[in-house]
Amino acid sequence: MISSGWSLCVDDLTKVYRRGTVANDSVCLRVEPGEVYGLLGPNGAGKSTLVKQVIGLLRPTSGRITLGGRDLVADPAAARRLCSYLPQAQMPIESLRSLEAIELTGRIRGGGRNPVRRRARELLDALDLGEWERTTGARLSGGVRRLVGFAMVTVWPGRVVILDEPTNDVDPLRRRLLWDEVRRLAGDGAAIVLVTHNVLEAEKAVDRLAIIDRGRLLAEGTPSALKDGKDRLRLQVMLRPGREDPAPEPFVLGSVRTGHTLVATVGSQDAGAAIAWAQRLVDVGHAEEYALTATTLEDAYIRLTGAAALDDPGARS
Amino acid sequence: MTAPDGTGTTVDPTAGGSGPGTAGAAELRTGPRYWVSCYPRMVAWQFATLRLYLPVLAVVQVLAGVGFVLGIGLFFPGEVPHRSAVYVSTGVPVINLYLLGLVLLPQVIGQQRLAKTYDFTQSLPVPRSVGFAAWYTMTLLVGAPAVVATLAAAALRYDPGFAVSLAVVPAAALVCLTATAVGQAMAHAVAEPMVVQVLTQILNFLAIGFAPVCMPPEQLPDWLVTVNRWLPFDAMAVVMRSALVEQPVAGVARACLVLAAWTAACLALAGWAVGRRG
Numbered sequence: 001m002i003s004s005g006w007s008l009c010v011d012d013l014t015k016v017y018r019r020g021t022v023a024n025d026s027v028c029l030r031v032e033p034g035e036v037y038g039l040l041g042p043n044g045a046g047k048s049t050l051v052k053q054v055i056g057l058l059r060p061t062s063g064r065i066t067l068g069g070r071d072l073v074a075d076p077a078a079a080r081r082l083c084s085y086l087p088q089a090q091m092p093i094e095s096l097r098s099l100e101a102i103e104l105t106g107r108i109r110g111g112g113r114n115p116v117r118r119r120a121r122e123l124l125d126a127l128d129l130g131e132w133e134r135t136t137g138a139r140l141s142g143g144v145r146r147l148v149g150f151a152m153v154t155v156w157p158g159r160v161v162i163l164d165e166p167t168n169d170v171d172p173l174r175r176r177l178l179w180d181e182v183r184r185l186a187g188d189g190a191a192i193v194l195v196t197h198n199v200l201e202a203e204k205a206v207d208r209l210a211i212i213d214r215g216r217l218l219a220e221g222t223p224s225a226l227k228d229g230k231d232r233l234r235l236q237v238m239l240r241p242g243r244e245d246p247a248p249e250p251f252v253l254g255s256v257r258t259g260h261t262l263v264a265t266v267g268s269q270d271a272g273a274a275i276a277w278a279q280r281l282v283d284v285g286h287a288e289e290y291a292l293t294a295t296t297l298e299d300a301y302i303r304l305t306g307a308a309a310l311d312d313p314g315a316r317s
Numbered sequence: 318m319t320a321p322d323g324t325g326t327t328v329d330p331t332a333g334g335s336g337p338g339t340a341g342a343a344e345l346r347t348g349p350r351y352w353v354s355c356y357p358r359m360v361a362w363q364f365a366t367l368r369l370y371l372p373v374l375a376v377v378q379v380l381a382g383v384g385f386v387l388g389i390g391l392f393f394p395g396e397v398p399h400r401s402a403v404y405v406s407t408g409v410p411v412i413n414l415y416l417l418g419l420v421l422l423p424q425v426i427g428q429q430r431l432a433k434t435y436d437f438t439q440s441l442p443v444p445r446s447v448g449f450a451a452w453y454t455m456t457l458l459v460g461a462p463a464v465v466a467t468l469a470a471a472a473l474r475y476d477p478g479f480a481v482s483l484a485v486v487p488a489a490a491l492v493c494l495t496a497t498a499v500g501q502a503m504a505h506a507v508a509e510p511m512v513v514q515v516l517t518q519i520l521n522f523l524a525i526g527f528a529p530v531c532m533p534p535e536q537l538p539d540w541l542v543t544v545n546r547w548l549p550f551d552a553m554a555v556v557m558r559s560a561l562v563e564q565p566v567a568g569v570a571r572a573c574l575v576l577a578a579w580t581a582a583c584l585a586l587a588g589w590a591v592g593r594r595g
């Protein structure tokens with residue numbers, strides 16, 4: 001049974017940097033043990049700022065962070081021991097061999113010599129890094145270096161494992177291995193906080209996620225709940241170059257045009273009408289092709305963060 | 318909830334495991350035994366992280382110390398007066414340790430800040446005091462060969478009448494401790510790497526040229542001697558000299574107090590700066 005005493009609670013967290021940037025604005029969230037929780041948002045949304053406060057590298061301007069009955073803001077030493085943290089930036093492993101780096105951090109995290117060695121081997125195999133176990137960090141490719149960092153952080157994990165963009169530079173095959181490993185960690189009872197701005201990844205890898213923009217938490221839920229609901233569909237029409245947007249139809253609930261692509265949201269009861277309309281556009285030579293699919297998380301993401309951008313155009317300057 | 322293979326992934330809250338990942342929050346280990354278990358692991362980490370740099374640094378320190386000792390002799394047209402010889406011979410090892418403590422940490426942290434690897438180092442789950450102790454250990458070990466070589470060169474060149482006793486070990490350790498604490502304070506309290514560099518340069522010049530470390534105080538203006546009574550350079554030199562020469566050196570107890578005060582103040586400043594957390 002998973003004890004909920006170990007959920008990570010972030011309550012009304014606000015971080016204002018010294019020059020006045022509001023990087024987090026009254027954020028509340030809760031991550032349960034065994035759960036992979038995504039923080040999704042565009043560049044500068046405040047994701048890294050949020051997790052740095054959890055691990056105790058930054059002090060919140062106001063708000064509370066608790067884990068297992070401990071106040072992590074007041075006790076950053078406990079935060080460092082209870083949480084493992086993969087920063088967005090590089091790891092200091094220039095002169096360390098991969099296996100050695102993983103073992104050293106496992107030992108520093110409190111693991112015994114032999115269990116750490118076993119587990120480090122396991123991780124190297126699971127991530128398919130065996131080839132580089134004796135290579136020093138300075139000679140590793142960017143993606144392998146990133147994976148070694150991931151292994152360093154998870155070799156002897158804390159109750160909470162914070163991963164700030166773990167898949168940067170990692171190839172698609174090893175990304176899958178990494179997600180398997182993340183899932184295994186959650187299965188063992190860790191609460192995983194996963195920072196990303198890759199919507200597709202978030203959709204596949206997380207149990208729940210928060211969409212953050214300009215420091216504010218815009219929406220939270222499971223990926224399927226955050227999609228625009230089951231009663232909506234996504235109609236994508238490739239217009240011929242130089243054509244205007246077609247006249248709006250009553251069943252189109254919303255549309256966005258980027259380049260020659262028009263993405264419209266339609267109610268599922270209007271699927272027939274939508275196809276007929278799109279086919280007519282192709283027949284008259286206005287469009288080249290079209291596709292009607294289920295809505296994706298990306299649609300919700302663009303709608304939410306795009307709306308935030310319209311609300312508040314000067315905020316990012 | 319226990320990992321099938323019994324490895325570190327176990328996070329069953331009821332299991333009183335051996336690490337932070339496995340211990341319950343109420344039972345996070347603290348106290349001297351925990352501290353002692355963290356210390357060798359942190360030392361291993363720091364040595365490994367800097368292994369390409371430390372041997373070079375140790376050799377450079379040896380060359381600089383020996384070169385400095387021999388070079389100063391050239392300032393004197395003929396025979397080096399005995400009093401000057403004593404000051405040079407006992408002062409240069411102080412400068413050795415002093416520069417190392419002052420420069421090493423600010424440089425490494427500055428470089429980590431630029432390379433953006435500082436966050437990870439800071440997030441390691443050890444008490445900050447363990448980090449400092451590990452750092453101090455490393456500074457001491459890197460500086461030791463230079464102190465020995467410098468003293469040997471000075472003994473051969475100037476014959477200052479050393480009466481080396483075991484007291485030189487705690488003396489060098491204290492000098493190194495204060496220097497490391499000053500370096501720690503600068504590295505953490507001054508976030509800008511460029512400013513740290515300028516500051517260390519200024520302090521280097523002050524220590525070498527404007528303090529009674531390598532030269533007797535009567536060669537300095539009175540006001541400078543007075544100022545130096547409150548700065549760590551003079552105190553370091555007094556402590557070191559007292560452990561190396563036969564004649565009693567005045568003001569050793571006071572010098573130890575000055576060093577203790579500087580060490581405490583600098584560690585407090587560093588602790589405050591780290592605790593400020595952006």
Ligand SMILES: Nc1ncnc2c1ncn2[C@@H]1O[C@H](COP(=O)(O)OP(=O)(O)OP(=O)(O)O)[C@@H](O)[C@H]1O
Pocket residue numbers: 017018019021022023041042043044045046047048049050088197
């Ligand atoms: N040390 C700092 N001092 C001042 N402002 C900062 C600092 N770090 C970040 N910021 C600002 O805070 C805001 C949030 O930054 P943050 O790094 O948390 O974003 P992010 O969501 O992680 O973005 P990315 O996806 O690009 O990593 C940005 O406007 C950024 O410019």
Ligand SMILES: [Mg+2]
Pocket residue numbers: 047048049088164
């Ligand atoms: Mg970030």
